[in-house]
Amino acid sequence: MCNIDGRWPEPGQDLDVYGIWVAEVMLQQTQLQVALPYWRRWMQMQALPSLEAVAAAEEQHLLMLWQGLGYYVRARRLQQGARLLVGQAWPRSLEGWLALPGIGRSTAGSILSSAFDLPFAILDGNVKRVLARLIACPRPPARELQGLWRLSEQLLDPQRPRAFNQALMDLGASVCTPRNPRCGACPWQGQCAAYAAGDPAAYPVKDAPRELPFQVIGVGVVFNAEGQVLIDQRLNKGLLGGLWEFPGGKQEPGEAIEATIARELREELAIEVAVGDALIQVDHAYSHKRLRFEVHCCRWLSGEPQALACQQWRWVDPAQLGDYPFPAANARIIAALQEHLAAA
Numbered sequence: 302m303c304n305i306d307g308r309w310p311e312p313g314q315d316l317d318v319y320g321i322w323v324a325e326v327m328l329q330q331t332q333l334q335v336a337l338p339y340w341r342r343w344m345q346m347q348a349l350p351s352l353e354a355v356a357a358a359e360e361q362h363l364l365m366l367w368q369g370l371g372y373y374v375r376a377r378r379l380q381q382g383a384r385l386l387v388g389q390a391w392p393r394s395l396e397g398w399l400a401l402p403g404i405g406r407s408t409a410g411s412i413l414s415s416a417f418d419l420p421f422a423i424l425d426g427n428v429k430r431v432l433a434r435l436i437a438c439p440r441p442p443a444r445e446l447q448g449l450w451r452l453s454e455q456l457l458d459p460q461r462p463r464a465f466n467q468a469l470m471d472l473g474a475s476v477c478t479p480r481n482p483r484c485g486a487c488p489w490q491g492q493c494a495a496y497a498a499g500d501p502a503a504y505p506v507k508d509a510p511r512e513l514p515f516q517v518i519g520v521g522v523v524f525n526a527e528g529q530v531l532i533d534q535r536l537n538k539g540l541l542g543g544l545w546e547f548p549g550g551k552q553e554p555g556e557a558i559e560a561t562i563a564r565e566l567r568e569e570l571a572i573e574v575a576v577g578d579a580l581i582q583v584d585h586a587y588s589h590k591r592l593r594f595e596v597h598c599c600r601w602l603s604g605e606p607q608a609l610a611c612q613q614w615r616w617v618d619p620a621q622l623g624d625y626p627f628p629a630a631n632a633r634i635i636a637a638l639q640e641h642l643a644a645a
């Protein structure tokens with residue numbers, strides 16, 4: 302957590318709160334090396350370099366900058382928070398940050414300790430792993446949160462909370478890694494119960510893995526007579542809210558995929574299509590389910606599209622699809638479509 306000029310900050314010195322807040326939100330559910338290029342792009346002068354800029358931004362601009370990072374609700378919550386904070390002093394209390402959408406206790410503690418060097422504990426995924434190993438916690442961290450929070454608070458150095466939390470996160474990211482922890486390089490080796498037990502990688506204890514539900518989604522890439530394709534914008538809810546996609550939906554038991562696509566397009570957009578050849582099959586795993594997208598090219602037959610189950614729809618030239626934010630699985634569909642058109 303260096304200053305902009307690369308120097309380690311003085312204890313108690315305030316840092317760029319906005320940049321730290323954006324980084325912390327991006328790091329929820331995302332690893333540092335993945336989030337870093339997104340953060341750099343977001344913070345550029347021509348992007349969203351300030352609280353005022355993100356508060357005033359078009360949602361589309363926001364989602365384009367977030368495209369590929371996943372959990373898009375984080376971007377929209379960041380903007381909601383910015384709109385609440387514009388013209389206000391930065392919160393310096395846990396309650397002040399917890400009042401913002403999408404900010405939990407660990408993110409709030411991390412912002413407060415990183416930005417203001419205030420003594421607030423953290424408990425992100427890396428820290429949970431380190432602490433669970435330190436005490437050889439016999440239960441999965443999710444079922445031992447109170448105890449782990451207490452431990453994080455007890456260990457925190459109240460004189461240097463910024464440096465301590467940073468060191469704890471670094472330890473989890475680079476030494477006490479999920480697999481093959483480098484215990485020989487760890488300053489806590491002498492105190493670590495998991496190390497003493499002889500198999501530190503056996504911690505944190507995990508619940509037996511559960512089978513993720515699987516669902517097939519029929520998707521139509523619908524062409525009109527002008528060679529444009531139909532896309533629609535998802536409603537502003539759920540993980541992918543506000544993103545654009547090719548229309549489609551869940552296959553019913555016993556239903557042929559062509560029938561799924563025709564039915565979904567009728568229900569979602571009130572159009573009739575002729576379902577043609579398969580374009581691509583895309584398997585995509587989320588944390589809570591696995592999806593298989595069966596994508597077919599379709600020809601629009603009749604019906605002016607209506608936004609029955611989406612925010613809006615558009616006919617767009619395939620070359621302009623890059624102007625819209627799509628979920629990761631749709632990005633593979635776009636690549637297959639470009640290949641298909643190039644070969645035609």
Ligand code: SF4
Nearest residue numbers: 477484487490493501
């Ligand atoms: S000794 Fe090993 S298992 Fe224990 S905290 Fe250090 S790196 Fe992690």
